[in-house]
Amino acid sequence: MDSHADKAGAAPKRQAVIYYLTGTGNSYRVASWMGDACRRHGVPARVIAIPHATPAEDLTPGDNQLLGLVTPTHGFTTPWLVLRFALGLPHGRGTRAFVTPTRAGAKFGPLFTPGMEGTAAYLLTLVLLLKGYNIRGVMGLDMPANWIVVHPGLSPVSAEAINARAATRVNFLMNRILAGERYLTGLLPLLLGLLILPVSVGYMLVGRFLLAKLFYASERCTGCGSCARACPAHAIRMWGANHPRPYWTFSCESCMRCMNFCPTQAVQASYPLAAALYFITTWPAGLILVNWLGRQWPPLARLGNPVTTVLVNYAYVLTATALTYLGFILLMRLPLVNRLFTAVTPTRYFRRYREPGTELKDIQ
Ligand SMILES: Cc1cc2nc3c(=O)[nH]c(=O)nc-3n(C[C@H](O)[C@H](O)[C@H](O)COP(=O)(O)O)c2cc1C
Ligand code: SF4
Ligand code: SF4
Incomplete structure (x- = not known):
């Protein structure tokens, strides 16, 4: 009009x-x-x-x-x-x-x-x-x-x-x-x-990707797919033919919708996985890799400047995180292991939050 x-x-x-x-x-x-x-x-x-x-x-x-x-x-x-x-x-x-x-x-x-x-x-x-x-x-x-x-x-x-x-x-x-x-x-x-500002830049470039990869579904998950449908970033894939479970991709914005609106409170964030990812991602792989390549083939030693080291490290952090998460999600399909991890994950005991007057249908 x-x-x-x-x-x-x-x-x-x-x-x-x-x-x-x-x-x-x-x-x-x-x-x-x-x-x-x-x-x-x-x-x-x-x-x-x-x-x-x-x-x-x-x-x-x-x-x-x-x-x-x-x-x-x-x-x-x-x-x-x-x-x-x-x-x-x-x-x-x-x-x-x-x-x-x-x-x-x-x-x-x-x-x-x-x-x-x-x-x-x-x-x-x-x-x-x-x-x-x-x-x-x-x-x-x-x-x-x-x-x-x-x-x-x-x-x-x-x-x-x-x-x-x-x-x-x-x-x-x-x-x-x-x-x-x-x-x-x-x-x-x-x-x-x-x-x-470095905290915010770090959050945007690294933190939010690591956080996305802490989510998993506990044994309470019914495979209903509600979390995947509700995600505003389309970041969840349902995975598994017989008993589908959510898999969190790097597109996750950590908005907390899936965690708070899951009807069975199955969505958890794994603290042990966070500790493992901390050690894996702070390992100076970029530096080691660039130095090693430089020794194997001297012309590559030119790569050993701070910019390429940071870029190689960034690629390493994302790849290592994705692979570790893949292994973790496969492990979580074993009921006993899943129950064990869930028992030591504090989010299991946390009260969920949603704006008091808001239903999922209002924001989906
Ligand atoms: C991953 C994440 C990071 C957050 N960081 C901040 C922050 O830096 N400062 C702040 O005041 N609140 C922070 N919050 C709180 C939310 O911004 C706040 O509760 C907001 O009202 C949530 O709005 P929503 O329900 O529309 O998503 C954060 C929440 C999440 C989930
Ligand atoms: S985590 Fe919750 S919302 Fe997602 S599929 Fe499982 S039960 Fe459904
Ligand atoms: S936290 Fe938000 S953005 Fe991330 S998967 Fe859950 S609903 Fe999607």
Whole structure:
């Protein structure tokens, strides 16, 4: 409809498109609140999951349009999937835009503790600025922490309390943006994020691949395939003819959806495997290989510079991780071994988390 208006020369009507990526529902909930706020202000809004987004059709760039990006924070920055999506957005032509990374809030008794978005907000902001968007709002937002690989899920009561505060913040932000004001926060997290930039770069280049390869299904797995269908990154393959089990590929973004929505709580992250991968991947294979090749054939000694060593090491880390994981998944098909590994894996005892009002069908 808007494109017809464009062709007739009339200004496209005001509208908002809010894109989100979500693992456990937090960012979806925030994006939904933002959509509701737009509608209360008389601005039609669409709230679209990034894996289903078609920006070339959803958006009519121009200053009557409002674009929102809502994302979880991963490794103190934005997940690769969201960064890639932002890089692929059409030129903004002055489209107004805002960015909200959700982050790991927690509650201990009466005390609320914040998460830290690091560079997540301003990395996306920079991409939007370079693409000609008019930045109207940047705000990190505490939602319940969801990284169940490293901690138990918050109780529903704590999660509700954190969400209530977050809803108030969202209304505050949207009221200002929709009133035409600009609201930019998060300079301190940005500064801290820049200080620990190597952590974020390490997470994006190595950490997320290692994390993907810690997942396995315990003996409680029924082979229903729900995790594979629900994965926003299409990172799970069902493997095995008689008793199919999930196999996690490198495309996994560690969004925690499979772990938290599995109907039998079968998805676990193996700590013993993490320890094994640590030793395997920190072995200086790149250096050893390059030196050995140099001794075998002296012209190859020229390879022994820091850049080639890092590249060879990177290839080694990914290959060794993939092969170790393959062996591990084969081992996990032996019921006794699987039970043994599961018994010593802390995630087996962790409460699962999902945004209290969110069902799988809302985000799938
Ligand atoms: C792998 C992973 C890494 C995370 N890293 C951070 C982080 O660096 N800082 C932070 O505040 N929260 C971090 N979190 C917490 C989530 O960003 C936060 O709980 C978010 O609201 C989850 O949103 P979602 O349910 O939409 O996926 C991390 C969560 C996961 C799963
Ligand atoms: S891990 Fe859970 S969701 Fe995935 S196939 Fe097994 S039972 Fe189904
Ligand atoms: S495999 Fe699981 S944790 Fe990884 S992206 Fe898919 S749903 Fe998220």
